[in-house]
Amino acid sequence: MKEKILQLLTQQEGIVSGEQLSSVLGVSRVSVWKHIRGLQDAGYPIESHPKGYRLASSHDALFAWEFPDRTPNYHYEPETSSTMDVARKLAREGCPHFTVVAAERQTRGRGRLQRTWYSTDGGLYFTVVLRPQLPPMLSFKVNFCASFVLARLLRHMFDVPACVKWPNDILVGDRKICGMLSEMEAETDVVSFVNIGIGLNVNNAPEADEPRAVSLKSLVGRDVSRKDLLGKFLEAFEDHLKNRMQDDIIESWKTYTSTLGRPVRIVTVHETSEGTAVDVDETGALVLQLPDGSLKKIVYGDCFYRTGE
Numbered sequence: 001m002k003e004k005i006l007q008l009l010t011q012q013e014g015i016v017s018g019e020q021l022s023s024v025l026g027v028s029r030v031s032v033w034k035h036i037r038g039l040q041d042a043g044y045p046i047e048s049h050p051k052g053y054r055l056a057s058s059h060d061a062l063f064a065w066e067f068p069d070r071t072p073n074y075h076y077e078p079e080t081s082s083t084m085d086v087a088r089k090l091a092r093e094g095c096p097h098f099t100v101v102a103a104e105r106q107t108r109g110r111g112r113l114q115r116t117w118y119s120t121d122g123g124l125y126f127t128v129v130l131r132p133q134l135p136p137m138l139s140f141k142v143n144f145c146a147s148f149v150l151a152r153l154l155r156h157m158f159d160v161p162a163c164v165k166w167p168n169d170i171l172v173g174d175r176k177i178c179g180m181l182s183e184m185e186a187e188t189d190v191v192s193f194v195n196i197g198i199g200l201n202v203n204n205a206p207e208a209d210e211p212r213a214v215s216l217k218s219l220v221g222r223d224v225s226r227k228d229l230l231g232k233f234l235e236a237f238e239d240h241l242k243n244r245m246q247d248d249i250i251e252s253w254k255t256y257t258s259t260l261g262r263p264v265r266i267v268t269v270h271e272t273s274e275g276t277a278v279d280v281d282e283t284g285a286l287v288l289q290l291p292d293g294s295l296k297k298i299v300y301g302d303c304f305y306r307t308g309e
């Protein structure tokens with residue numbers, strides 16, 4: 001019922017009367033009112049007017065019916081703590097491979113190494129639950145696959161020089177446009193799920209919180225359809241996972257990276273290392289050449305480019 005109400009409000013511009021809703025839906029006006037209250041409490045921007053109801057700013061909402069081929073494995077949250085929390089719960093409850101959780105707003109969005117991910121209005125925030133038939137040691141492949149596919153899509157759709165930064169950020173001209181976070185659970189020798197969370201600066205203005213961030217809107221000079229972008233990414237990512245997993249994803253990823261050959265600082269939970277990024281090996285680890293010439297492999301961490309060196 002709630003979904004039908006939202007659909008009717010989306011289809012009709014302006015105010016829809018309670019009477020109209022109750023006659024189309026075949027329920028009383030009191031019942032319509034109760035459902036509307038429920039939707040408002042859940043965070044849907046429905047305005048109540050003397051003459052009826054109006055859905056504010058629905059033009060680029062990521063409602064489930066915008067992705068009809070993906071229901072019922074697509075979940076939309078107007079507001080949630082983090083799509084990672086919702087996805088983890090669904091994954092533990094046994095949801096299918098390629099379940100998607102998208103949110104309009106996150107109150108506790110998180111990034112790698114326990115950072116906050118500021119989730120301001122207009123950004124794209126979602127998590128995909130994957131159940132790859134892989135041993136835990138190879139789960140890194142899906143992360144590299146996600147960043148490669150998204151960088152390629154940004155290049156094709158918007159003609160922006162998107163590059164991948166180890167491990168899975170996407171930059172345009174050294175400014176961060178996208179961050180990825182992955183969480184995995186495994187049972188002995190097989191992955192139970194890997195959740196890939198993606199935060200993409202689309203029509204938001206991230207610079208206030210992160211001076212070295214950039215949005216697609218500021219790059220292309222117009223509003224961008226998040227719906228279209230999300231739909232195309234999910235299609236390309238799903239296709240790659242289904243048909244291209246035999247490809248050497250690290251080699252593909254390297255064709256888009258701006259990390260190799262750069263002086264970098266790598267921060268992990270235990271230590272900070274500086275050197276030159278010389279390679280990403282077949283396990284996804286970064287190979288760092290230290291000032292004394294020795295090589296050090298780093299499996300997981302955050303990479304900062306040292307400029308002016």
Ligand code: BTN
Pocket residue numbers: 081082083084106108109110111112113115117124125126127169178179180181197198199200
């Ligand atoms: C990073 O660059 O540190 C990773 C950022 C990941 C942000 C996304 S937004 C959707 C999903 N939900 C979260 O709380 N985090 C990820």
